[in-house]
Amino acid sequence: MDNYEQGYNNDNNYDDYGAHTGDPNLDNEYRHYYSIPDFVNNFLSYFRNCVKEGLVFELQTLYEQSWPKITEDYFEKTPWPEESDVAALVGSDPIFMILYKELYFRHIYARIQGGPTLEQRFRSFFNYCDLFNYILSAEEPVPLELPDLWLWELIDEFIYQFQSFAQYRARLQKKTEDEIKDLNANNRLWNVLCVLNVLHSLVDKSHIKEQLEVYASGGDPDSVSGDFGKHSLYKMLGYFSLVGLLRLHSLLGDYYQAIKVLENIEVHKKSQYAHIPACQISTSYYVGFAYMMMRRYSDAIRTFSSILLYIQRTKQMFVSKSYQHDQINKQTDQMYHLLAICLVLHPQCIDESIQQTLREKNYHEKMYKMQCGDLQEFEYCFTSACPKFVSPCPPSTESPEGDYSKNAIKRQTIIFMDEVKQQKMLPTIRSYLKLYTTLPLSKLATFMAQNSRHNDGKWDLDKEMQSLIIHLLCFKHKMKNVVWSKGASGLEGKFQSGSELDFYIDDDMIHIADTKVAHRYGDFFIRKILKFEELNRKLHQIKI
Amino acid sequence: MSETILMAEAMKQTVASMLRGIERYNPDNLPTLERYVEIQSLENAYDLEANLAILKLYQFNPHLFNEDITCQILLKALTNLPHTDFIMCKCLLNETQMSDEIIQIIYLADILEQCEFQLFWTRIHILPELIQRITGFLDSIRKFVCHVVGITYQTIERSNLAQLLGDVDDSTVNAWVKKYGWKNQGNLIFIANQDENIKTKNINEKIDFENVGAIMASCH
Numbered sequence: 001m002d003n004y005e006q007g008y009n010n011d012n013n014y015d016d017y018g019a020h021t022g023d024p025n026l027d028n029e030y031r032h033y034y035s036i037p038d039f040v041n042n043f044l045s046y047f048r049n050c051v052k053e054g055l056v057f058e059l060q061t062l063y064e065q066s067w068p069k070i071t072e073d074y075f076e077k078t079p080w081p082e083e084s085d086v087a088a089l090v091g092s093d094p095i096f097m098i099l100y101k102e103l104y105f106r107h108i109y110a111r112i113q114g115g116p117t118l119e120q121r122f123r124s125f126f127n128y129c130d131l132f133n134y135i136l137s138a139e140e141p142v143p144l145e146l147p148d149l150w151l152w153e154l155i156d157e158f159i160y161q162f163q164s165f166a167q168y169r170a171r172l173q174k175k176t177e178d179e180i181k182d183l184n185a186n187n188r189l190w191n192v193l194c195v196l197n198v199l200h201s202l203v204d205k206s207h208i209k210e211q212l213e214v215y216a217s218g219g220d221p222d223s224v225s226g227d228f229g230k231h232s233l234y235k236m237l238g239y240f241s242l243v244g245l246l247r248l249h250s251l252l253g254d255y256y257q258a259i260k261v262l263e264n265i266e267v268h269k270k271s272q273y274a275h276i277p278a279c280q281i282s283t284s285y286y287v288g289f290a291y292m293m294m295r296r297y298s299d300a301i302r303t304f305s306s307i308l309l310y311i312q313r314t315k316q317m318f319v320s321k322s323y324q325h326d327q328i329n330k331q332t333d334q335m336y337h338l339l340a341i342c343l344v345l346h347p348q349c350i351d352e353s354i355q356q357t358l359r360e361k362n363y364h365e366k367m368y369k370m371q372c373g374d375l376q377e378f379e380y381c382f383t384s385a386c387p388k389f390v391s392p393c394p395p396s397t398e399s400p401e402g403d404y405s406k407n408a409i410k411r412q413t414i415i416f417m418d419e420v421k422q423q424k425m426l427p428t429i430r431s432y433l434k435l436y437t438t439l440p441l442s443k444l445a446t447f448m449a450q451n452s453r454h455n456d457g458k459w460d461l462d463k464e465m466q467s468l469i470i471h472l473l474c475f476k477h478k479m480k481n482v483v484w485s486k487g488a489s490g491l492e493g494k495f496q497s498g499s500e501l502d503f504y505i506d507d508d509m510i511h512i513a514d515t516k517v518a519h520r521y522g523d524f525f526i527r528k529i530l531k532f533e534e535l536n537r538k539l540h541q542i543k544i
Numbered sequence: 545m546s547e548t549i550l551m552a553e554a555m556k557q558t559v560a561s562m563l564r565g566i567e568r569y570n571p572d573n574l575p576t577l578e579r580y581v582e583i584q585s586l587e588n589a590y591d592l593e594a595n596l597a598i599l600k601l602y603q604f605n606p607h608l609f610n611e612d613i614t615c616q617i618l619l620k621a622l623t624n625l626p627h628t629d630f631i632m633c634k635c636l637l638n639e640t641q642m643s644d645e646i647i648q649i650i651y652l653a654d655i656l657e658q659c660e661f662q663l664f665w666t667r668i669h670i671l672p673e674l675i676q677r678i679t680g681f682l683d684s685i686r687k688f689v690c691h692v693v694g695i696t697y698q699t700i701e702r703s704n705l706a707q708l709l710g711d712v713d714d715s716t717v718n719a720w721v722k723k724y725g726w727k728n729q730g731n732l733i734f735i736a737n738q739d740e741n742i743k744t745k746n747i748n749e750k751i752d753f754e755n756v757g758a759i760m761a762s763c764h
Contacts, residue, residue, distance in 0.1 A: 192604065193569060200566045252603065253635040256596050293635065295628045349747065391638065392604050407639060415634055422657045437744070469704075473659035476696040477626060495626070497695075497742075504738035506698040513742045520749045526759055533762070 036081045040074055041089060044081075044100075048090040051099060051144075060147040071107060079112060080104045095134065095144065101127045106157050109164065118179055121165055125189050128158055132198050136205055141231045148236050152279045155202075155240040158195070159247055165190040166390035170405035172397065180397050192392040195248065199241040205229075206238025212264035215271065216488060239273045246286045251390050253412055255290035259490045262287065267490070268306045277314065278328060281307055285331050287490065289387065292338060293412075295419065297346035298483045298498035299490075304339040305350045308332065312353060336363055337385035341378065344370040345423060346479065346499050347430070349515065352523050371427050378420050383413055423478055425471045430501055439510045441465060472505065552589035555580050559594050568597050571605050578613050585616050588680040592629050595620065599636040611643050618649045619675060623684035625656060626691050648674065661689055665710040686710070690724055698738045702731050 036044075043066060050058045071080075080086075086100055105124035108116050116124065131154075135142055146154075169183065169190075188194070203209060207229040211221035221229075228234040242261055249258035265273075267287050274280055284307035291300035311332055340363045343350070358364060369377040389408035432447055433439065445464040448471075452459075479502070482493040500515040559580050562573045577598050584590055595617040602609045614637070621629040630653045637646070648671065655664050664685070668675065675681045689708050693700060706717050721727070727734040 196569060197566055204565065252600075254596070254600060254632075255635060256593070256632050257600075294632065393606055411638060412635065415631065418654065419631070419657075422654065470659050470661075473661075473692050473696055474657075477657075477659055477692050480626070480695055482627070502742045504698050504742050505696055505700070506738075507701065507732060511698075511739065511742070513744045515745045515747060518746065518748045522749055522751045522755070526756075529759060 036085060036089065037074060040070060040081070043070060044086060044089060047100075048093060048096045051096050052093065054143065054145040056145045056147055059145075060149070063147055063150050067103065071111070075107065075111075077111060077113065079108050094130075098127060098131045098134065099146075102131065102154060102157075105161075106153075109157075109161060115164075115168075118168075118182055121161070121168070122182075122186060122189055124161060125165075128161075128198070132201070135233070135237070136198075136201050141228050141234060144233055146233065148232075148276055149278075151233070151236045152240045152243075152276045155199075155237065155244045156247075156278075156282065158198070159244050159251075162190055162192070162195045162248075163251060163388055163390050166192075166392075166394065167388065167405045169394040170391060170407070171403050172395060172399060173401050173403055184397055187394075192248075192252075196245075199244050199248065202234075202237045202241040203245070206234040206241075208235065208238030208242060209264070211235065211238075212273075213488070216264045216266070236273075240279065243279055243283050243286075246283065246290075247387070250286045250290055250387050252392055253389060253408070255293050256491070258286060258290045259294075263489045267303060281311065281328055281331055285335055286387070288335065288338060291490075292342055293416065295478070296481050296483065296493070297342045298348065298481060298496065299493070300342045301339065301346065301348055301350060304335050304342070305354050308335055308339065308354050308357075309351055312357070334385040336361070337366075337381045340367050341370065341381050341385075343367065344427075345420070346481075348498055348500055349517055352520055373424055373427065375417065375420065379413060379417060382416050383409065386412065386416075422474070426475050426478065429471055429475055433501060433503055433510070433512045434514060436510075437512050437514075439512065441468060441505070441508045441510060444468060444510065472503075472510070476503075552580075552583050552587045552591075555583060556591065559591065563593060563597050569601065569604060571601055571608060574598065574601055574608060577601070578610060581613050581616050581620070584620055585678050590620055590624060592621070592624065592632075596632060596636065599633055602641070603636055603638070606640070609641060611641070611645065614641065615645050615649060615674075616677065618646065618653075619678045619681060622649075622653055622656065623678065623681060625685070625688040630657075645674070656685070656688070659692055661708045661710070668710075682710070686720065690720060694724060694735060697735045699729065699732045699734050702728075702733055705733055 043062075047059075047062050047066075050062060080100075080103070083097065083101055083104070087097055090096060101124075105116070105120060105127065108120055109124075135144070175183075205228050207224055207226045210224040211229055214224050215221045225235065229238065242265070245261040246258050249255070249261065262283070265271075265283075267283055284303050288300045288303035288307075291297075291303060311328070336358065339350075339354070340358060343358075344367055358367070366377055366381055370381070386409065389412050391404070391408045395404045428448070428451065429444075432444055442461060442465060445461060445468045448468055449459040449461075449464045476497075479499045480495050480497050483496040483498055484490055484493040486492075501512070503510050503512045505511075555576075559577065562568070562570070562576065567573070577594055580591070580594055581598065584595075598613065598617065602614065618630065618633055621633045624630075634650065634653075652664065652667065655667070668682070686709050693705065693708065702717065705720075706712055706714075709717065709720060718728075721733055724735075726736075
């Protein structure tokens with residue numbers, strides 16, 4: 001690590017890589033006249049003192065409100081002040097500087113046009129190394145306290161930057177020779193094993209797995225937390241690292257490990273660890289997605305509808321925090337898409353108010369197209385709602401020039417579409433079965449043959465019967481899936497038919513069982529009552 | 545036989561310790577894990593988690609990719625149908641690893657997933673060497689067939705069942721019928737009373753006084 005930094009400073013003129021304009025001459029000029037505004041100066045000094053004295057509540061305000069506000073006002077499209085300028089201001093305080101740089105780079109990733117340079121990506125990586133080394137290699141818990149939201153966003157950002165680097169690395173076109181040289185010289189940076197190592201170390205250090213196990217069985221987590229895991233910093237970093245692993249495994253297509261890593265966490269339950277909405281939402285998104293890929297539609301639908309209901313009910317809370325709001329909105333929309341896919345493949349009763357949203361927004365039309373077998377619509381919904389998959393191993397820099405960053409997502413899309421294609425006949429069969437309580441096989445076979453566009457009206461009943469039976473077997477097989485009901489691991493479960501329509505064959509007769517849902521009035525009237533009350537209250541307030 | 549069964553059993557613990565925490569990504573464990581796959585094939589044992597760990601190691605270390613082991617893992621995953629193990633394995637492969645043999649296995653999975661059993665049996669008869677090393681492979685597929693038959697039928701024609709099981713003879717049909725506790729009824733086979741499980745459900749809304757107490761109180 002040291003070698004890298006030395007080598008870099010010796011070989012390169014630092015300013016060539018300056019972050020401001022990209023033009024060295026302009027940059028120098030810019031630097032010359034640039035000074036930190038007083039207001040920002042004061043903010044940074046105060047911020048530093050709060051970190052030093054561990055004023056968590058104050059830090060929470062600074063982190064959630066002041067920082068985004070000042071970013072809007074002073075640094076909307078430019079980076080925050082350089083490390084050296086801030087260091088000069090706050091004096092020697094390595095921990096604050098690491099934290100500052102974390103925010104500084106995060107801001108560059110999020111706001112600066114063109115994204116971070118290679119050099120910035122590397123520097124950000126080293127900054128994370130410094131931070132995690134400080135936290136993990138200490139003999140006793142470090143005296144640092146940060147708001148939980150910050151800790152969550154820190155882990156989430158760490159994985160985001162890994163993902164971003166993997167995508168960047170896989171785009172071999174438009175890379176300069178120097179960049180290629182740099183990449184080859186530093187091929188261990190942002191390596192997937194480094195990221196896994198950090199997350200596993202945080203999990204181990206905090207004894208979070210043991211804590212969750214004890215907590216799940218009703219005991220006191222502190223009894224197994226050890227010296228480190230008692231501290232909020234370690235405990236929460238451990239918990240968020242588990243969610244981070246869920247995300248990382250999902251990005252790599254490892255859905256089994258993704259679900260397994262959350263053992264002893266009940267995604268839908270309130271717990272002392274589950275108080276950061278963004279973390280809850282992200283957890284449900286990845287869990288639901290993994291279930292969908294594993295063809296556990298009931299579990300996916302349960303996961304999505306439960307969190308979407310939660311979002312619906314608590315929406316007001318997020319509005320004030322705009323930067324979180326965007327992320328949550330995006331993930332919400334993705335989950336509605338995924339839920340729509342799951343409900344097309346596996347029709348099932350869900351909560352009325354979620355159903356309502358699916359009807360009102362334009363998901364309805366998409367669902368209709370998918371039901372009609374529009375494969376393109378399936379693919380579109382999938383690719384717009386799936387995670388940004390990455391390949392853990394970058395293409396060799398000797399590979400032919402090109403964009404390799406889409407390979408992983410293509411691969412997962414193909415696998416998903418294979419599944420959809422295997423199920424292509426099921427909606428047609430379902431639509432016929434819905435009309436009957438009993439139906440002879442031969443009659444359904446006739447319907448299917450008449451409906452088919454491939455036979456020019458000429459067909460053979462025996463053949464049609466044979467292929468119908470295959471489709472019916474396939475229907476039963478695909479609609480009977482493992483469903484979780486209890487147990488520490490989300491991987492557990494029993495085979496169940498969770499879809500609303502089911503049937504069995506008795507020799508040559510199909511017996512159909514449907515789910516009939518009577519109209520629900522309760523919700524409707526409650527909503528109307530509340531609306532009426534609101535109106536009444538407003539009328540009373542009017543003074544004439 | 546009992547001695548060989550001990551091999552998979554004995555390895556299980558060693559392997560489990562190789563899969564804990566960050567150790568799972570240590571490529572030095574690959575030779576042991578790969579041997580474990582060979583033993584699974586030989587002894588008709590199965591360990592999904594270990595097999596996924598191997599595919600993950602190939603994903604992280606493409607130069608260590610072993611096509612033969614991958615094929616065995618994929619075939620073993622098929623033996624665990626109706627579980628979706630095969631999909632989970634498939635999600636860990638990348639496009640550069642798609643050899644002819646792997647594509648063939650993916651095709652087999654595809655027709656099995658669509659319950660095209662007759663097509664599967666014709667296909668497998670022309671590819672005997674593919675599955676030769678996997679002890680009990682065909683019977684595992686028959687188990688899957690029986691699972692699907694078991695959830696679909698109340699009664700099924702005997703000849704139809706024989707066909708689904710791969711055109712097997714009478715005594716083989718009888719063996720499977722016995723294994724699953726089904727009953728011979730002339731040229732029909734009685735599977736189970738499905739109407740007990742599969743019946744029309746009516747979901748009605750139930751609102752009792754306590755549910756609406758709060759809102760009524762607020763509407764005075």
